[in-house]
Amino acid sequence: MTDRFLTHLPIGGPAVPFDGDGIPGWDTFPFDGDLAVKSLDPPVLPEPPRNGDDDPASCSVCRDGLSRAVWADEHWMLRHSGGPTAIPVVVLLCPIGHYDLSDLPPERAAEIGPMMQRVERAIMSVGGIARVHTQKIGDGAAHLHLWFMGRPAGLTQLRGSCLTLWDDVLPKQDEAQWRAVLAEVAAALAADGGTAHQSTAD
Numbered sequence: 001m002t003d004r005f006l007t008h009l010p011i012g013g014p015a016v017p018f019d020g021d022g023i024p025g026w027d028t029f030p031f032d033g034d035l036a037v038k039s040l041d042p043p044v045l046p047e048p049p050r051n052g053d054d055d056p057a058s059c060s061v062c063r064d065g066l067s068r069a070v071w072a073d074e075h076w077m078l079r080h081s082g083g084p085t086a087i088p089v090v091v092l093l094c095p096i097g098h099y100d101l102s103d104l105p106p107e108r109a110a111e112i113g114p115m116m117q118r119v120e121r122a123i124m125s126v127g128g129i130a131r132v133h134t135q136k137i138g139d140g141a142a143h144l145h146l147w148f149m150g151r152p153a154g155l156t157q158l159r160g161s162c163l164t165l166w167d168d169v170l171p172k173q174d175e176a177q178w179r180a181v182l183a184e185v186a187a188a189l190a191a192d193g194g195t196a197h198q199s200t201a202d
């Protein structure tokens with residue numbers, strides 16, 4: 001193994017030692033009890049394709065069309081994450097066209113900043129939300145999707161990068177409330193352009 005990013009790592013070795021420092025020691029870490037770090041698997045190269053990588057016709061975002069969209073205009077849509085969430089809002093901003101960030105046309109790329117600002121403002125407008133987290137990951141799907149997660153006001157234990165983990169483990173809102181909040185976000189966005197949609201859950 002000669003890759004400069006891998007030579008210092010215990011690939012294929014025993015479980016990684018864990019001294020208890022780091023993220024599991026944070027007040028915001030949602031799990032308690034003894035933890036062990038998994039052993040590190042060898043690299044898989046070439047990596048397996050992401051959804052929509054091999055053939056845009058197989059892209060689930062393109063195939064879904066507006067079925068998950070809570071709001072859309074000519075070039076962008078805001079999708080929900082598939083079903084009720086524990087935290088107030090989890091939505092994804094996607095271009096209508098099948099692009100990742102690196103191949104997004106310049107006109108669309110120039111719209112990302114204003115669109116992110118609009119989405120954050122729309123989420124904050126529902127009230128009871130202290131902060132909106134945003135992420136671009138993209139390991140699962142080739143179609144660009146920017147995550148937006150609204151954190152409930154006052155729940156300081158949910159601050160920071162563990163918010164995703166808390167949303168996974170906490171009880172979910174009932175579907176009626178989840179839909180109502182998404183509709184409020186969509187209406188706030190539509191006030192500045194585009195159309196609110198009645199989306200379907202998975």
Ligand SMILES: [Zn+2]
Pocket residue numbers: 052056059060061062063097098099143
């Ligand atoms: Zn696509």
